[in-house]
Amino acid sequence: MRIIFTVKMDKILLGHGSGGKLTADLISGLFRKYFRAPQLLEGRDAALLEIPGSTLVFTTDSFVIHPLFYPGGNIGKLAVCGTVNDLAVSGARPLFLSAGFILEEGCDMKLLESVVSSMAAEAEKAGISLVTADTKVVEKGKCDQIFINTSGIGCLLPAYRKPGHQYEVTCGDSIIVNGFIGDHAMAVLQARNDLGFSSGVSSDNACLHELVASLVHSGFRLKWMRDPTRGGLGTLLNELALQQHCGVFVEETAIPVRPEVEGLCELLGFDVLTLANEGKLVLVVPEEETAELLQQMKAHPLGQYAACIGRITDQSPGRVVMLTGVGGRRIVHPLLGEILPRIC
């Protein structure tokens, strides 16, 4: 007689991280329901991938966002988009994804399932396959419900130039952003219920690889491309100025900010330039390509509110200077310290 254990659980137990029967149950009962890449289903410790000879792009990100769900997304969607976007702004087509879950003992299985199903839906939309994964469980109180690490592999778009063949950022180049900034941080802040009211702002949480690929394929000279996540637009512009040894000049009134977000920033004393985004892209392009690029971006749902926010200058290299709404000038500093921990 063979005894078969079938254990149906509605909470995560330490045993789900044991590497034994319960881990196998979690994989077969939950993860395989949503992730079905052939490489993953082989059940190895590593995935075998065939990628025709090209430059690979490799990235990693851990997600510890609190709360797990917020207007416009959740940690699962974020974990896919965040890694897809790091590949996208490197000029890569996203191909393969790994997932590492750290779960708290007692974590609700339904909650985990809704996170996992969001990951699966977003990965499918983005055309990226989850091919290898890992799950660890820690005792109650030793993590906060669910942490996720995703690493991603992409291949460099052939039409995108390789490092070393980059176009040089030069004086007069335009600085473009694809829409409203600060939405993600404000959506998460409100989901925390720390404020007694709701502004209705949703996170911009989205995968940007299609928008980027369309610009690359149209032949625009994308001289510099990054996503302003943690640290916000202000910190990213400082990175641009420092890395490219150039001055960065932006106009406050040109930066797209939703009135609700602007109002909340005034109320709470936040600088919108330090707020995190999860679906934004900053580009540097030659001045003469600006109009056409903006037109193309605006035709894409994720670029509808794209704007040219400033330009590269040869003054004060390494610094970001902003013409403020009232006509003054101020230096934009990178974020020091932390205003909103666990925003991603």
Add this chain to the structure above:
Amino acid sequence: MRIIFTVKMDKILLGHGSGGKLTADLISGLFRKYFRAPQLLEGRDAALLEIPGSTLVFTTDSFVIHPLFYPGGNIGKLAVCGTVNDLAVSGARPLFLSAGFILEEGCDMKLLESVVSSMAAEAEKAGISLVTADTKVVEKGKCDQIFINTSGIGCLLPAYRKPGHQYEVTCGDSIIVNGFIGDHAMAVLQARNDLGFSSGVSSDNACLHELVASLVHSGFRLKWMRDPTRGGLGTLLNELALQQHCGVFVEETAIPVRPEVEGLCELLGFDVLTLANEGKLVLVVPEEETAELLQQMKAHPLGQYAACIGRITDQSPGRVVMLTGVGGRRIVHPLLGEILPRIC
């Protein structure tokens, strides 16, 4: 006048995860001191990798071991070896590594540095480059000091057969293990100070890729290869039996177990077959290659105590049967539940 902030910290602050100035300080002050791959130093969100057209192997693992330091290793060394070994047992040469750190606010900077320096030393020894990384910080009490995720990319050793061209596991094949089992679990258990005594057992924590590569290059027909980590040898043998639809027969007296580990198992009521290892390898090879393979393994420092522990049978497919030390037979089950949480 330009104000330059120089902040020297001996504890991790939430701001070290902000994506702003403090994150940049942590990267330049600590991580870059130890990790200097050109792709990493470029400071992008993703690493660009040139890999000549070959089959890639991709794996991920999170490490939540408690305590962080134990005889024979620490979480940093483990995070490198664990991922290297997942690549190695897939027949790959390890090439590139990512690291995702989740740090607890207040984590001691010196502690973090000694973990990071161990990672760097182990990665250098293994010839794997850390090319992309991420750091998140959560509030005190929301994780346990340091969690690390590592993902790895390797390329399949040309001499290793590709999936689909695998040798079939057949009746009579030998099952080999490269040395003493259970050392890692026992070393960690003792480091927890839950026991009032020390047995002097060190973890077997080691990178196995060189040992594997030497066997592959010698042309042995490695029909099945895995590392018995969480879940132990017993769980792994069950995976072998289930995946290959074969019977697995092992002899208890042939399985290498240190007398100290055996003694502790008796004392504590543990089954050594369920204890985690971090430098062990299980191989299935044709019977006729067994003697030569064992000879070669024993010449390698990580295979010194290699042994043939049993064979593939056509009886009871899907089951693992063990001839016990006293001459009885028992079925070896995969680990159910958890005996030692956070062992890796």
